Amino acid sequence: MTQKVIDTATISLEAAQALLAEARRACAARGFAATIAITDAGGHLRAFERADTAPFLTVGVATDKAWTAASFGMTTHQWNQYMADPTVAGLAHHPRMTPVGGGVPIIDDERLVGGIGISGGTSVHDHEAAEEALRNAGFL
Numbered sequence: 625m626t627q628k629v630i631d632t633a634t635i636s637l638e639a640a641q642a643l644l645a646e647a648r649r650a651c652a653a654r655g656f657a658a659t660i661a662i663t664d665a666g667g668h669l670r671a672f673e674r675a676d677t678a679p680f681l682t683v684g685v686a687t688d689k690a691w692t693a694a695s696f697g698m699t700t701h702q703w704n705q706y707m708a709d710p711t712v713a714g715l716a717h718h719p720r721m722t723p724v725g726g727g728v729p730i731i732d733d734e735r736l737v738g739g740i741g742i743s744g745g746t747s748v749h750d751h752e753a754a755e756e757a758l759r760n761a762g763f764l
Contacts, residue, residue: 634664635730635738639761640671643730647742647757648673654753658744659686665736667691675744682743688720689727689741689750697736700727701751726750730763 635643640662651658657675659682664670667690674683692700703723706712715721725747730738740758742750758764 633735633737635670643740643757643761644671644673646760647740647753650753650756651742651744654745654749656745656749658742659683661686661690661741663690663694663739665694665738667694670738678744685722686741686743688722689743690739691720692722693727693729694739697729701725726754728754728758730758732763
């Protein structure tokens with residue numbers, strides 16, 4: 625596993641709230657109720673929202689997807705692929721590791737500033753909604 629070294633900073637509260645609104649729209653456009661979590665570069669929760677009809681399990685999943693994405697600056701679906709490698713597979717036992725699509729690092733000016741995690745749709749829909757939200761908020 626190779627990773628790009630990324631300078632870190634943190635996402636502002638204003639940017640996190642704007643990203644949250646974009647993610648809400650992206651999930652609604654795909655027809656699912658979601659939980660959306662946004663963390664800073666250290667994996668600490670910065671903004672959060674659970675739709676009224678989103679299952680309660682999505683709370684922990686979305687938060688841990690955002691944490692996982694911020695941890696190494698790579699998407700959670702990439703982590704899913706890495707888990708097939710025996711030299712990395714042991715990380716699957718980490719209690720917060722969530723190698724399921726829907727977590728995407730937030731990169732601003734080539735600096736890791738946080739992670740977004742979406743849970744409520746399929747892993748593909750969660751991932752697509754996260755990327756759309758990041759693009760619409762100016763992060764992609």
